[in-house]
Amino acid sequence: MAVVAAEGNRQVLTAVNEEAEAAGLAPGMTLTHAQALVRNLVLAPAEPLVEQRDLARLAAACLRYSPWTRACPPDGIWIDATGVAHLFGGEAAMLDRIVARLGKAGLAARAAIADTPGAAWAFSHHGKTVSVIPPGLPAPMLKDLPVAALRLPPATVEALRRLGFGRVGELYEVPRGTMARRFGPEVLERLDQALGHLFEPLDPVAPPPPIQRRLAFAEPISQPEDFRRATEDLTVLLCHDLEAAGAGARLLILAVLGVDGGTQRIMAGTAQASRDPLHLSRLLVEKLDRIDPGFGVEIVTLTAWRSESLLPRQSDLHAGREKEPSGLAPLIDRLANRLGEGRVYGLAPVQSDVPERSVRRRPPLAPADGADWPRDVPRPVRLLFPAEPIEAMALLPDHPPMFFVWRRERHVVKRADGPERVFGEWWRRPEEVRATRDYFHVEDEAGARFWLYREGLSAGSYRWYLHGLFG
Amino acid sequence: MSVTDRQAAIEALRLRVKGLERGAGQGRSDRGEALPFGIGQIDVALPEGGMVRAALHEVFDGNPYPNHGAVAAAWIGGIAARLDGVVLWCLRGAELHGPALACLGLNPARLILAQARSEAEILWSMEEGLRHPGLAAVVGELTKLDLTPSRRLQLAAETSGVTGFVLHRGDAEIDRPNAAMSRWRVSSLPSTPLPVPGIGRARWHMELLRCRGGKPAAWIVESCDETGHLHLPAELADRSAASRAGSERSKAAAAG
Known part of the structure; x- marks a missing residue:
């Protein structure tokens, strides 16, 4: 499989998967060349904007590993692992974990950890699947990598290759003045960044802070009524915040921090973004009995973990239509909250003659897609x-x-x-x-x-x- | 006391009794009182002239494999099809087949299914649904319905105006007392043989076992058509039409 983009009037591969790579394809190859090499090549059009957005989302998801991450287009993510690796049992274990997790999500990944971003990039793109470069050693280990590992544009790599520079190590001995005159400052800059002579700052993604409210108590609480009141108060406050942000909650998490330091959480999801304090607090209160207060609770926080934009809606002109399905959202939330996610659903037809495949489940409030149900053949109830x-x-x-x-x-x-x-x-x-x-x-x-x-x-x-x- | 006075007093008392029988019903919505079957014989036997909307109805399946309740499900589906709005169907398994409901006139797009893990959860879901006036009907598949939960469901239905159905699965006791407005049993009967190979409309034996303000009765009907309406079998309703249709069919068969 390969991804194709138009470049001028040529069709050029921008990315290939493992099988395609094994067949001799590489990014930058023209489509005609690739199709000549591989007969049944599966092609997908490149969508740079979507790819960029997804990469940014992935970078935000990697915030689970470090508070400091950033997308590195076109295909990388920076993770500043300073002082976090021990949380995952060491640097190698952390990289293994990241690669395994991305693998589970269907993404082939290579990871490297090194003193400098430049070196990490070099080893992640031109090294093993997981490479850990010990501190202070980028120079001797970078020596054997190809010059392309220095994040240089293809034209510069080609020019270097023509002059006989194949490996990074061969650039170490060249007088700097000559190099700058011939290739411009970029080669030296990249080399210095990789070797750590030049500091390269990373600008982290700022995750949108989830809307959160917190209540701390002077005296620990443990009575069910107190929990209920705290939940209701927090929901009202949170709904104010949501309204100010023009958002509605889809997933709420109520976290309870006990005196003994233990945290307990309950969650409540909604079928439609909502900021109705009555409705939301009712969803949470129903689950409050799952909380064991222990010796008492000092802090309660309520977070709108997932929210969607919810603009004030203009009232419908056909106000008489009280049976509008959207009025059902609170009911569906309560049912789903008690029965479980996915246990409240609607039905949608599927174009299939095999009876057990002719129906699929759909979210209960999703608008019907207009597909029609066959009515001409009798079917069993x-x-x-x-x-x-x-x-x-x-x-x-x-x-x-x-x-x-x-x-x-x-x-x-x-x-x-x-x-x-x-x-x-x-x-x-x-x-x-x-x-x-x-x-x-x-x-x-x-x-x-x-x-x-x-x-x-x-x-x-x-x-x-x-x-x-x-x- | 004159005769007219006495009659007026009796009328007033009847009204009061009726009001008591119908429960408190303060927040009752202004929906139509009852949904007629559209068959004179049946509607006459029902005190309100049809299925009372703001009430709970129980349906038993009289077939030998009642734990599937297929006949009862189709019967309820036909009534729900004629109500207007969203239907909440609470069940435990997932064998309810959407295309079959579409054939009865109940568009599955109007259906919300709630798959519960226990009877208690079904009762809870039904009650939540019956309290929500935005629904047209709530169906729950239960194996038994005791007095207290039935009273809760009936009250919820009275307040919101939503029609509730309890579909009994399994060998439920048919005379267990509860607060439902009516109790039905539907079972299959052999259908009329067609003059050609094939299968006609299914035939049901439909029994009204108990009904508040009404007497038990039983009818033989043909299963729901594509708009959810039941029909009387042709030979019972209109013998001449049936024989005419029959002779036309046999002529066609002979010609073919």
Whole structure:
């Protein structure tokens, strides 16, 4: 896979993944060249703005490792690890952890830690996956890296290569005056930055401070009523702050610091950004009984951990429509708060003939995407998952069964409709290439209606299943 | 006391009794009183002329595998389809199939599902829903409903005007006392054979087991159409129409 961007009137690769790299592709190559090398190359258009934004978000996410991080376009993140590595069990352990965590998120990463940003950049781009450069050693270790490791523009690297400079170490002995005259100040500057002769400041990203309110008590509190009052007061204050910021909370965290130093937290999420103190405090108060006050609580903080902009809305002209679904947000929040995230949902149709794939869950307040539900084919009210194997007997291959045995009970089929053939979706799973199901809508002697299907595995071998019950 | 005076007094008393029977109902919304089935025989037997909206109704499934409650679910779905607004359906499993509800006229976009882990959570969710006047109906799938929770649900429904349904799954005791407004049992019956191979509309035996202010009754109906309406079977409602349709079908079959 490769990412392509237009450069002048050429299409140039800007990034390649591991497989593409193994096939000999590299950033900077033209698209025609790359396609000549690799036949089935998967291409994605470059979106510089999106990439930049995502990199900035990733840099903000890396604030978990250090209070001082910054995006380094196009593909890096600076993390100032001064005095934080011991929290992660040492520098090497910290890098391993960062790379593993990014790997879990589907990002291939290389990390390096060194005395200077320049050296760290060099080793992260031209060294091993994880490199730890001991203090005071950038010069001897940088010696063997290619000159491209100095963060120089490709034209300068090419010029250096023509003059016979392949490695960083070869630049150490060159008289500085000559070098500056020939290549300008940039090479020396980058070299000095890498070796630590020139200080390079990093400008950290400022994470947007989450809106927070804090209550400290002169005397520790431990009574449930006190907690409730504290929560309600904090919510009112927080909602004022949210209003001033034009925001609404999506996730609240109430942290309780006990006298013994332990912190307990409860969270409450909302389906829509909200700054209604009554609603928010009710969500939190419902969970207050999970807090064990212990010897008493000194400090309570309430943080709007995730918030979204929420502008005062103009009242609807059609004020008579009281059944507008947005009025349901508080109800849905309370349900989700008690039952759990993801347990309150709506349904949306999916274009699929396979019944168990024809529905997906959607957030309950998401606007319907306008997709229509099929109504022309009867479907059972209860769809069993997984379908239950049954024993059935049909006289002819395409006929409904004469009878079937489900849960040890024998049902004689009196009336039936079918078959309705459903083909496997081979584009999802290769095993489904040959899979077909023939659905029958049958009624037994008592009038109960079932949805059966016969799964054709290969010619001549069948298995019967009960997939649903009709009303 | 004259006859007219006595009659007036009796009328006044009847009104008072009715008011008592209907509960306090202070914050009652001004929604229509009852949702008729649109079938004369059934609506006549119901004291309000249909399903009372601001109330709790219980539905049992009379089929031999009641823990799926498919017939009861379809029956409730048909009524909910004819109500206007969002329906909250509280359940434990996830076998409720959206496309089937679309076939009954209940657009699944109007549905909010709440998947609970226990009966207690379902009762709690139902009560929360029944207190919210923005909903049209609340359905809860339970295995039993005791007196106290049923009273809470019924009161919540009366105050908000939301229609509540309890769908009984499993072998629930059918005569357990509670405060629900009405108690129904729906079960399958063999459908009329078609003159051609295939399957017609399902047929249900629909029993009103208990109803505040009404008498038990039973009907045979055909399952909901695509607008959620029940129908009387053709041979019971209008024999001539049925025979005409039948003869046309058999003619068509003979021609084909």
